[in-house]
Amino acid sequence: MFGIFMECFVALRRYFGGESATDIRAYLNMAVFLASVIFIIVKEKDKVKKILFGIMPLVMIVGFLLPITRKIYVGHIDPDSPETYYRILWLIPMYIVIAYAACLVMMKMKSDAIRRAVMVAVVIVIMLTGKLVYTNEFMYKAENIYHIKQDVIDICELIKPAEGEDNPRAAFPEELTWFVRQYDTHILMPYGADIIEGEAKGMYWDPVYDAMKNVEVTPEGVEIVDAKALVDATRNDECRYVIMPEDTEKRKLSKDLTTFGLKVVDKVGKFYVYEDPVVVKALEEKKAAEKN
Numbered sequence: 688m689f690g691i692f693m694e695c696f697v698a699l700r701r702y703f704g705g706e707s708a709t710d711i712r713a714y715l716n717m718a719v720f721l722a723s724v725i726f727i728i729v730k731e732k733d734k735v736k737k738i739l740f741g742i743m744p745l746v747m748i749v750g751f752l753l754p755i756t757r758k759i760y761v762g763h764i765d766p767d768s769p770e771t772y773y774r775i776l777w778l779i780p781m782y783i784v785i786a787y788a789a790c791l792v793m794m795k796m797k798s799d800a801i802r803r804a805v806m807v808a809v810v811i812v813i814m815l816t817g818k819l820v821y822t823n824e825f826m827y828k829a830e831n832i833y834h835i836k837q838d839v840i841d842i843c844e845l846i847k848p849a850e851g852e853d854n855p856r857a858a859f860p861e862e863l864t865w866f867v868r869q870y871d872t873h874i875l876m877p878y879g880a881d882i883i884e885g886e887a888k889g890m891y892w893d894p895v896y897d898a899m900k901n902v903e904v905t906p907e908g909v910e911i912v913d914a915k916a917l918v919d920a921t922r923n924d925e926c927r928y929v930i931m932p933e934d935t936e937k938r939k940l941s942k943d944l945t946t947f948g949l950k951v952v953d954k955v956g957k958f959y960v961y962e963d964p965v966v967v968k969a970l971e972e973k974k975a976a977e978k979n
Contacts (some may be wrong), residue, residue, distance in 0.1 A: 691754035698773040699751065703781075704817065715816040720744075720781055723788030730791060740787050744779050751775055770881065785813070835866040838956040843871040845953055845960055846928050853970070857928035858895050858921050863958070877924045894920040902938070914942040918949070922966055928952070929961040 703720070705713025727741035750756050761769040789809040793802045830837040842863070848854055856875040859867055865880045877895040898917040902910040917940075921929050929949065934940060945951065949961040 688754045691757055692752060695752045695754070695757055695772075699748070699776065702773065702776040712816050712818065715812075716781075719785055719812055719816060723785045726788050727784070727791065730795070736787075740780070740784050744781075744784055747775070747779055782813075785809075833870060835869055836863065838958055839863050839866040840870055841955045842930060842958065842960055843867065843874055845955065846874065847871055848873055853974070855927045856925055857930060858899075858917075858924075858926045859930050860899065860932055860958070862932075863930065877921070877926060895924055895926065903941075909936070910938040912938070912940050914940045914944055914947065918944060918947045918963075922963060922969075925966055925970060927963060927966050927970065929963065930958050931961070933957050933959060 700708070700710075700713045700717075703713040703716040704710070705716075724741050724745050728737060728745070731737040731741060757772055760772050760775075765771055786809075789805065793805050796802045796805060827836075831840060833840065842859075846855055846857055854873045854875050856877065857867075858877055864876065864878070867874055867876060868879070878893040882893060882896055895917070898913065898920040902912050904910055917929070929944065931940065931944065932938075933954075944959075944961050948965055949963050952960045952962050954960070
């Protein structure tokens, strides 16, 4: 039970902005939020507002941390996706609660100067407990109206299914996985962004992702991706397309994927788009068998 509680606490810490156990921002956010909740519960006279901004958020956090709540969620509400349990926290209006508590404090001040001082103090606290969104490694200058990498759009347009065709499955490298389903939900993938960096990280194993990530490092520091293991994994997962970046001085494929029968459809930017005739044939035979 303690292990389940710690899993819930880690999810809560991440929700409050803590990327690691030593990230003080998460604990500052928690302290500010809990102080705001308690202040609202004690000082707010309106019962509806007290329940909405004070009691309800506190009850939801306590309930979220209870192991029995997670067991009920995993066992009965969403047994197929236990990693989505953290989404319960999306229902907590964290910054609305903090802002309302700050307004409540200011309304109780008689001096305008003190009110302004409180407002400045609250803004400073929020700034110190947060971080600039543009420092995120996945933020970059917009290349199109979709605000995703242009290479992703071009690759999706290249492999998207024609009218009446089945949705293709494609294995994308880690740096593109985040954006594919933002542009086209018809393209299936063996794994999603959640396995890379999210609540599902480390919670399940995928052979395609494993083949892409588990590399052999040479004495010179070059990462070598096992091409055969990658092709075996993508074929087992029925990936019609495999997208791989071109070789660099730091990371390379052990062999060209064409040596295993894959065909280069096109090169988009620095990414090669391969199609696997073996998977295409297997899918056609499977579809014919289903019709019969």
